Amino acid sequence: MIPEPFGARLRHAMDTRGPLCVGIDPHASLLTAWGLNDDVAGLEHFTRTVVEALADRVAVLKPQSAFFERFGSRGIAVLEKAVEEARAAGALVLMDAKRGDIGSTMGAYAATYLDKDSPLFSDAVTVSPYLGFGSLRPALDAAVLSGAGVFVLALTSNPEGAEVQRATATDGRSLAQLMLDHMAAENEGATPLGSVGAVVGATLGDAGVNLAINGPLLAPGIGAQGATPADLPGVFGDAVGNVVPSVSRGVLSRGPDVAGLRAAAERLTDEVRAAVAGR
Numbered sequence: 094m095i096p097e098p099f100g101a102r103l104r105h106a107m108d109t110r111g112p113l114c115v116g117i118d119p120h121a122s123l124l125t126a127w128g129l130n131d132d133v134a135g136l137e138h139f140t141r142t143v144v145e146a147l148a149d150r151v152a153v154l155k156p157q158s159a160f161f162e163r164f165g166s167r168g169i170a171v172l173e174k175a176v177e178e179a180r181a182a183g184a185l186v187l188m189d190a191k192r193g194d195i196g197s198t199m200g201a202y203a204a205t206y207l208d209k210d211s212p213l214f215s216d217a218v219t220v221s222p223y224l225g226f227g228s229l230r231p232a233l234d235a236a237v238l239s240g241a242g243v244f245v246l247a248l249t250s251n252p253e254g255a256e257v258q259r260a261t262a263t264d265g266r267s268l269a270q271l272m273l274d275h276m277a278a279e280n281e282g283a284t285p286l287g288s289v290g291a292v293v294g295a296t297l298g299d300a301g302v303n304l305a306i307n308g309p310l311l312a313p314g315i316g317a318q319g320a321t322p323a324d325l326p327g328v329f330g331d332a333v334g335n336v337v338p339s340v341s342r343g344v345l346s347r348g349p350d351v352a353g354l355r356a357a358a359e360r361l362t363d364e365v366r367a368a369v370a371g372r
């Protein structure tokens with residue numbers, strides 16, 4: 094059976110739950126602030142609390158793989174369980190792993206995150222195209238087969254990204270625009286939304302690129318990095334309806350109280366909806 098494409102599943106989730114993505118980033122400082130030890134038991138408690146609080150209400154949960162990997166195989170086991178439980182509760186899981194390598198190795202990453210039989214199978218994964226967009230082909234193909242999505246870094250939220258991403262390619266386009274144009278080609282003809290998304294920081298001011306990729310636009314940078322929902326129309330212009338704003342510390346710092354986590358996510362969802370409607 095052909096699986097329902099990620100883009101269609103995401104559009105439905107955004108329309109019914111609101112567009113917010115909440116990141117699961119178990120920083121050592123957050124574990125401490127929650128009264129937990131910076132160990133696997135603390136990681137497990139933190140992650141379970143976030144999933145229980147939010148997986149039945151936000152469109153997307155985005156575990157940041159690095160914070161689980163730092164605990165080795167026991168951290169990965171916590172991550173696997175979180176992915177399974179979040180998906181069972183109805184959230185789409187976007188694994189923030191930012192993988193990128195030569196095509197043959199990319200195939201192994203695709204098998205890890207985009208093969209339905211993998212214990213880390215996720216609804217979507219973040220990848221880096223800066224080894225060349227074509228190096229992502231194994232992930233793009235695997236995602237089609239499993240009904241998953243791929244979010245490709247375009248313009249990241251950190252100020253250092255510009256020296257690479259705004260650099261000029263051989264044909265005169267910026268590297269970011271070149272990558273965005275590749276994404277648009279992958280998504281051509283998809284309805285209601287393609288399954289290849291772009292990562293574009295909410296911190297950028299005017300993005301200054303053509304964001305008409307017919308795919309979702311993941312916008313990290315709200316909260317701890319200084320952007321607000323009110324910034325979204327200025328950054329994304331006409332494409333703002335396809336934006337999935339992503340917040341980690343801005344929500345997680347309201348824990349460990351489940352009601353606090355839920356209230357923070359709800360408030361941000363309302364603010365995003367108001368910003369999108371008011372443009």
Ligand SMILES: O=c1ccn([C@@H]2O[C@H](COP(=O)(O)O)[C@@H](O)[C@H]2O)c(=O)[nH]1
Nearest residue numbers: 116157249250251313317318340341342
């Ligand atoms: O351009 C990017 C791409 C990814 N991220 C990731 O998003 C979260 C942001 O966390 P906050 O606590 O909301 O700042 C984190 O996992 C980053 O690795 C990003 O910030 N910018």
